[in-house]
Amino acid sequence: MERKIRVLVAKPGLDGHDRGAKVVARALRDAGMEVIYTGLHQTPEMIVETAIQEDAHVIGLSALSGAHFPLFPEVVRLLKERGVDDILVIGGGIIPPEDIPKLKAAGVDEVFGPGTPLNEIVEYIRRNVKR
Amino acid sequence: MRELAERALRGDRRAIARLISLAESGSESLKEAMEIIHPRAGRAHVIGVTGVMGVGKSTLICEMALKYREMGKSVGIVAVDPTSPFTGGALLGDRVRMNPLASDGEVFIRSMGTRGKLGGLSGAVYDAVEILDASGKDIIIVETVGVGQAEVDVIRIADTTVVVLVPGLGDFIQTIKAGLMEIADIFVVNKSDRPGADSTVNELKSMMEISEKMVPVVCTSATEGEGVDELLVEVENHFQMLKDTGELERRRRRRYETELVEIVMGRLKKMIYDEGRFRESVGELVRRITDGELDPHSAAEEVLAGLLR
Known part of the structure; x- marks a missing residue:
């Protein structure tokens, strides 16, 4: 049975900069994954619904506007509410280091800051997908 | 597996999604589910939307789906994008144009990579259509990859095939070539606010004068939602004609044979x-x-x- 990792790359909130998200999407594509890209201005509800329909293994959230709180934890909460416990949730963007432990405590599996080597994200996903 | 199928029949979106994944991965356990799914499928109108890359297929499909929702019909969408022949990866980006549908519980959208198939579709698209159909969707729209002239597999799955063109793709000779230009049940000239739309329509009409098949031509501007009502009327007329003439059954047999x-x-x-x-x-x-x-x-x-x- 062929197994292919499916990753939803999403930009929650109002910030309009998705170059970083596109670079990551492209790198995951080149690593042999199927990347579902949804564009800007997604609500947490849209992201969770899309992840369910697309049967994604991973949700990758990107935020550069400082709105990672409350948006990232809200995605985690909505997944729980829908009874979904097998999707890896990771985040990236401009996120102050002191926020990272708080995001993780809120259920975000990992956070990647600016300058993270792309293959580090790829390897992290490969090692940690939950199914 | 039976339980998963039963849940999909009741419209459970996670079950539908999981079944489609099993189809994509070529799982042999899918058979058990399809035994339950298949007898319940066959009710939906399957519309194929194809055309060269960048002509506006995804945007047009979004507009069509919004109109169907206004009419109270539920919609399933299967959108195919190319898989890399080098890495096996894919960037599935059709949803970017479909955001207005993202939080509607009566719309189910699934993105797929071609995973090695060359005809413009993915191998799992047949199962995906059956699963969405059995789950109660009234309309199922299949979006092919951006095709070239010869990727015409969409006619093997669609009841109605819509070929989307834009102004400026070529002259009259292009319209009488075999392949893509032959498979349309309806032509759409999208981005019709651009210069050259009239001559594209005229070329299509002269093409039909010298062929035996008369195919409706609809002008749309999908980003403005223009012409979409007319398109849906033509799609409905076509479906009615299929039913009246027995052609629907013939096409369904062709689908299952394929x-x-x-x-x-x-x-x-x-x-x-x-x-x-x-x-x-x-x-x-x-x-x-x-x-x-x-x-x-x-x-x-x-x-x-x-x-x-």
């Missing part, structure tokens, strides 16, 4: 690649072909004889 043969071919391919006894002998045959000891056709005879033994 699917059946695809499944068998897929299994054979898997046997040749995965089963030890074949892998070895195929490897040996390939060596002999490369060394010039044997031609590919004779080698194929040997493989077939082995399969049938």
